[in-house]
Amino acid sequence: MTNELMGAKLANILLAEDNEDDVVLMRHGFELAKLAVGLHHVENGHECMNFLRKTGKYADAPTPDIVLLDLNMPIMSGREVLAELVADEKLNHIPVVILTTSAEDQDILSMYKLRCSSYIVKPVDFDQFLRVIRGIGDYWLTIVVLPRRP
């Protein structure tokens, strides 16, 4: 994987997504976009919080530079994750990008009210999907200066 090639300088992205197909497409998307990232995957909100808090099997997990968060997931939804994350002093510096199928006005509004960093609707067309992934890479990993924790 690319993250092994790039070593410690690699950006870590945590993808919270219950749909495995989406995860596969995402990985290929990052590859096709030639973005070298450490892409970590958790399949529900509960796992996501464990990863971020380095609990259980995630004791050695890195602190991700950004979180790509799906909204509709089993056990614990993306909405709950964001609400818990922003209330957590140790975690609320991590940018969270919502990546979801929902184009509902209400979802968009409530996520921004929880101070999500961006809200992206997953495009159906793969070419557009690729553009979105490139956009994420360009913006979050190149243009933006991310916080650094001691």
Added chain:
Amino acid sequence: MNACDPDIFAQYSVLADSLPVAVVFVSSDGRIAMANQQAENLFRYERGELPGKAIEVLVPARFAHHEKLRSKFLAHPESRPMGVGRDLYARRKDSSEFPVEIGLSKLQADGKNYVLATVVDITERKRLEERFRSTVESAPTAMVMIDRKGHIVLVNAETERMFDYRRSALLGQPVETLIPQRFSANHPAMRSGFFEKPSARAMGSARDLYARRSDGSEFPVEIGLNPVDAPDGPFVLAAIADITWRKQAENTLRSANEELERRVAERTAELAGRAEELARARDALERSNLDLQQFAYVASHDLQTPLRNIAGFAQLMQRTYQGRLDTTADDWLQRIVNGTQRMHALVRDLLAFSRVDSAARPFGAADLNTVFDDVSSWLKPAIDGAGAIVTRDTLPIVMGDANQLAQLLQNLIGNAILYRGEAAPIIHVSAQATNGHWTIAVRDNGIGIDPRHHERIFEIFQRLHTQREYPGTGIGLAVCRRVVNRHGGRIWIESAPGAGSAFLFTLPGTPE
């Protein structure tokens, strides 16, 4: 004063003349011994003319038996009123008669017996009595007068009719004859009570009173009581009205009222039942609306996710294996991608259709100029792509949901661009005020629609073209109609093949 025997009566004359009543002394042979001035005036004789005449000159000729009665009195002289129970009349000098009351007493003077008669003219009293009787007689109510003992002393014609008795059968009878037996036991006591404290009043106020006819049948009455003071004692005059008709009317009214109340109660219960049904139906509708919104949400996410995955992998295959498969495989992959795109459009449009009602916003003043300008900018790629010219008049401000009105204009202008003919599309939006609302028209120079399809095109999923001719979901115009209907307007089309189309719809104006 003249007298047969001046010596005897000289001593009385001054006294007799000073009396306020007429006084006549009659000797035992029936001749007038002396008459005072009042007597001679009363009988219209000259002063001193009467003494010496037979007393019968003062009695009407028809009372021929007077002589006999006179002798009888002298044989058993007791001071008493004359002719009790009968009407007495006296005769004037000119033979005219007048009613009188006469008191008789025996007098002895100089060893001879005389009769002293005092005479009172009761013409006026008789006249008043007669007036009273005729008034009572002609009264429209039954009138019954009773004496202290409760005996009937007077009834009128209406009493005979009402109680079905002859007058003669009632006079002298106890008044209880006219009262139903179940009430008559208490009546004498109450009657006595009334005589103790007589006052004009209604009898048995607030109680139902009944009277009894000769055949024993009863009828409801109203009775007014009047005490009557007369020289011959206190009486009570009862005025009795038959209120059978009124009672019947009351009963009819009461039962009509009860019937009405019963019906109102029935109808109220019915309405309450309906209201409950309506409330249940409304709850059910609200639930189904929630279900529908839930469905719309599920459709937008859970349906789209696998769709996106299919499209994603098909496109990934196209990229990865381009030229390494044969042309058939390439074609099939393309068809998969096209299918998913079309499915995606369908899901998106169905969502829009269901959201016209479920995600509606309250109405406000919506400036159609702004709405048009927004829509034009959203459609700019399509407009530029088709080389279209899209213009507008100055449009009105209407009452509505600006989001939905934008959707409406977007669909109509989008259609006008899509269904274009050979020439570049020319699309114009205009407005016309009619009777407090606006008619908005979207006209194009497109392919037009045959009038026999004018109704059908607004139905959901109804299309006139294949996907290859013109892509579409068959939902856009159904959304348009739903939006217009929600705004209380209607939408229709004026068009013919090759002659372009005009979509028109009405919207309410803003209140002044």
